[in-house]
Amino acid sequence: xxxxxxxxxxxxxxxxxxxxxxxxxxxxxxxxxxxxxxxxxxxxxxxxxxxxxxxxxxxxxxxxxxxxxxxxxxxxxxxxxxxxxxxxxxxxxxxxxxxxxxxxxxxxxxxxxxxxxxxxxxxxxxxxxxxxxxxxxxxxxxxxxxxxxxxxxxxxxxxxxxxxxxxxxxxxxxxxxxxxxxxxxxxxxxxxxxxxxxxxxxxxxxxxxxxxxxxxxxxxxxxxxxxxxxxxxxxxxxxxxxxxxxxxxxxxxxxxxxxxxxxxxxxxxxxxxxxxxxxxxxxxxxxxxxxxxxxxxxxxxxxxxxxxxxxxxxxxxxxxxxxxxxxxxxxxxxxxxxxxxxxxxxxxxxxxxxxxxxxxxxxxxxxxxxxxxxxxxxxxxxxxxxxxxxxxxxxxxxxxxxxxxxxxxxxxxxxxxxxxxxx
Numbered sequence: 546x547x548x549x550x551x552x553x554x555x556x557x558x559x560x561x562x563x564x565x566x567x568x569x570x571x572x573x574x575x576x577x578x579x580x581x582x583x584x585x586x587x588x589x590x591x592x593x594x595x596x597x598x599x600x601x602x603x604x605x606x607x608x609x610x611x612x613x614x615x616x617x618x619x620x621x622x623x624x625x626x627x628x629x630x631x632x633x634x635x636x637x638x639x640x641x642x643x644x645x646x647x648x649x650x651x652x653x654x655x656x657x658x659x660x661x662x663x664x665x666x667x668x669x670x671x672x673x674x675x676x677x678x679x680x681x682x683x684x685x686x687x688x689x690x691x692x693x694x695x696x697x698x699x700x701x702x703x704x705x706x707x708x709x710x711x712x713x714x715x716x717x718x719x720x721x722x723x724x725x726x727x728x729x730x731x732x733x734x735x736x737x738x739x740x741x742x743x744x745x746x747x748x749x750x751x752x753x754x755x756x757x758x759x760x761x762x763x764x765x766x767x768x769x770x771x772x773x774x775x776x777x778x779x780x781x782x783x784x785x786x787x788x789x790x791x792x793x794x795x796x797x798x799x800x801x802x803x804x805x806x807x808x809x810x811x812x813x814x815x816x817x818x819x820x821x822x823x824x825x826x827x828x829x830x831x832x833x834x835x836x837x838x839x840x841x842x843x844x845x846x847x848x849x850x851x852x853x854x855x856x857x858x859x860x861x862x863x864x865x866x867x868x869x870x871x872x873x874x875x876x877x878x879x880x881x882x883x884x885x886x887x888x889x890x891x892x893x894x895x896x897x898x899x900x901x902x903x904x905x906x907x908x909x910x911x912x913x914x915x916x917x918x919x920x921x922x923x924x925x926x927x928x929x930x931x932x933x934x935x936x937x938x939x940x941x942x943x944x945x946x947x948x949x950x951x952x953x954x955x956x957x958x959x960x961x962x963x964x965x966x967x968x
Contacts, residue, residue, distance in 0.1 A: 550666070554648055558640040565639030566606035568681050569632030575685040576628075579699045580692060586620055586628070593619050607632045635684065639677055645921060646673045654723050654924050668717045668740070675711055675718035676920055679704070679873045683913040686866055690909035696862025698773065701869045705769070708872025709832050713818050716828025720878060720923055722746055724931045741875045743831040746931055753830060759819045762830045765837035766815055769868065770808035772840070775800060832872045839871025839879035840864050842944070849948060863908050870916050877934055878919055880944070881926060886915040 549557070574587040585593045588603035596616055603609040610629035617624060645651040647669055682704045686696045711718050719741040742749055752758065775798045779787050795801050818829045847859040871879045886908070919926060933939060 549670070554644075558644060561643050562636040562640040563606075564636075566632045566636035568639065568677075569635030569684075570604070570606045572635060572681055572684050572688075573628045573631060575700070576631075576688045576692075579685065579697050580689045581695060581697070582693065584620070586616075586624065588613060592616075595619065607636070631684070631688070635681070638680065642676060642680070643673055646676070651921065652721055652923050654928060668721075671715055671718045672720065675715070675873060678707060679870070680917070682707075682869065683866075683916060686862075687907075687910040687913045690862065690907040694907050695860055696866050696909050698862075698865060701862070701865035702773065704869035705836055705865070705872045708836065708869060709829065711828075712832030712872065713814075713825050713829035716740065716824045716831075718873075719828065719831065719875060720920075720927075722927060722931075724928055741831065741877065742827050743834050743875075745875075745877060746935055747937070749827060754822060754826065758826070758830055759816065762815050762819065762833045763812055765833040766811050767808060768837055769840070770804050770811070772844070772864070773804050831875055835871035835873075835875040835879065836868045837871075838876040839883075840868030842879070842883060843867040845948065859908055863912065866909050866912055870912070874916070874919070877930070878916075878923075880940070881919050881930065882912060882915040884947075885918060886911040 570587075570589070574589045577584045577586045578590060585591055585596075588599055588609055592599050593616070596619055600612060603612050607629055610625040610632075613625050647666070650669065652669065652672065653665075682700055686700045689700070690696050717740060721739060722741050722745045723739055724746075743753065744750055753761070775794060777791055777794055779790055815829065815833070818825050843859070844861075844864045847861070847864060850859060867879060867883075870882065874882075
């Protein structure tokens with residue numbers, strides 16, 4: 546870590562800008578290759594039919610798209626502008642995130658004495674790497690959602706697995722839960738735990754180290770695996786017929802076997818980490834509960850909204866996206882994200898409704914924007930939310946009240962839509 550800190554900050558930011566632009570190129574490759582309607586636009590893909598041969602210079606981040614303008618007749622006028630801007634944004638974003646999280650130590654409360662201890666700087670670097678991975682995954686998911694109004698499992702499933710592995714192997718990548726007080730903020734001793742876990746801001750319950758915690762972890766994992774199964778439920782001809790159709794499809798789909806294998810391997814890995822105990826188990830169980838609680842919350846909202854609107858209100862990709870975010874950031878952060886995302890979505894939705902009479906907007910990008918806001922403003926948000934999360938019963942009561950209020954709000958929204966000529 547000392548070697549990294551000896552490098553001038555300007556040099557580090559320049560290197561990260563270049564690395565971010567390269568990651569943006571990989572993100573563009575994923576956007577065009579992982580989408581349902583694949584397109585051979587990325588310079589790392591095989592060229593489209595009748596396209597001129599690709600050049601080595603086409604693979605240079607940002608600049609290469611200027612040369613690819615020669616394919617406008619195949620992909621549409623100005624097709625190169627968005628991927629160029631994405632790579633530029635990825636470069637600037639990766640460098641800016643490092644400047645904020647490491648240079649300014651923006652994840653720590655204001656009253657933390659600066660510079661922070663060397664061990665804390667190492668933890669901040671680990672958090673930065675985890676957040677950079679999450680941001681790249683969210684960038685790919687958001688762009689595909691904008692293009693197709695869907696989020697493929699090929700992004701969110703590896704993302705969830707990455708978050709769980711980080712939770713077990715590098716539990717220090719969780720967000721800090723320090724709070725500013727009039728007397729300042731001091732870090733706990735080296736064996737203390739000042740990072741987000743399942744019970745934060747309260748102490749870690751000892752019973753979660755025993756069999757009860759193992760059952761919770763395995764239950765979250767198996768619930769996730771069941772959610773990924775290619776289920777179909779058509780109850781028009783009765784539940785018995787619906788069950789027969791669903792089991793027949795599960796037996797027919799090759800992905801079912803892969804999910805079963807993943808479930809078994811994951812269960813063994815969870816049991817091994819539980820047996821090992823310590824911070825690895827704290828981090829893994831926190832990531833598992835973050836995954837299940839965050840995905841389950843959006844899943845519940847999806848069911849409630851679909852019933853209130855009498856149509857599918859949210860895609861299942863939003864569920865898997867939120868589960869991925871929860872595996873990285875924990876359920877507390879995702880609860881904040883869940884309440885922040887609708888504000889941006891409401892503004893954009895109203896504008897699209899008024900200007901284009903369009904009632905369908907992708908929700909994934911707003912979840913991702915809210916995630917970025919929570920990460921960047923984490924210190925102040927946690928200062929505000931600390932007292933709320935300290936009162937254990939208040940959180941589920943608030944969430945339950947909002948879920949009960951949601952059908953009423955959606956009913957009013959449905960009446961508004963009925964009064965307007967929409968597409």
